[in-house]
Amino acid sequence: MSLSELLPTINQLSHQDKLRLIHFLLLAVAKEEGCNLDPTREADPANVLIQQLASTEAVVWSPQADSAAVQALSDLLATAKEASNA
Secondary structure (H helix, E strand, O other): OOHHHHHHHHHHOOHHHHHHHHHHHHHHHHHHOOOOOOHHHOOOHHHHHHHHHHOOOOOOOOHHHOHHHHHHHHHHHHHHHHHHHO
16 A cells, blocks of 8 residues: 555544554664664663664754755745745
8 A cells, every 4th residue: 555545544543543653653664774662672661762762873964054955045035035026
């Protein structure tokens, strides 16, 4: 089943069920990446997630650090300003 087929059903879920789905997907993706975020299997569930996150690498990207992104945003804003003045 494709994502486009699932989205209408997901939109009909209750808030609580959406949160359960997010939790399920987080655990599934973590497992695929080789991490076990399921706290029920650990002796100290309060620290499991913190320990798992501390042992992973995160890449943070910001358009402020990317000169091409800064220029593209600047061009977009200039175009929008010109269009609103016309």
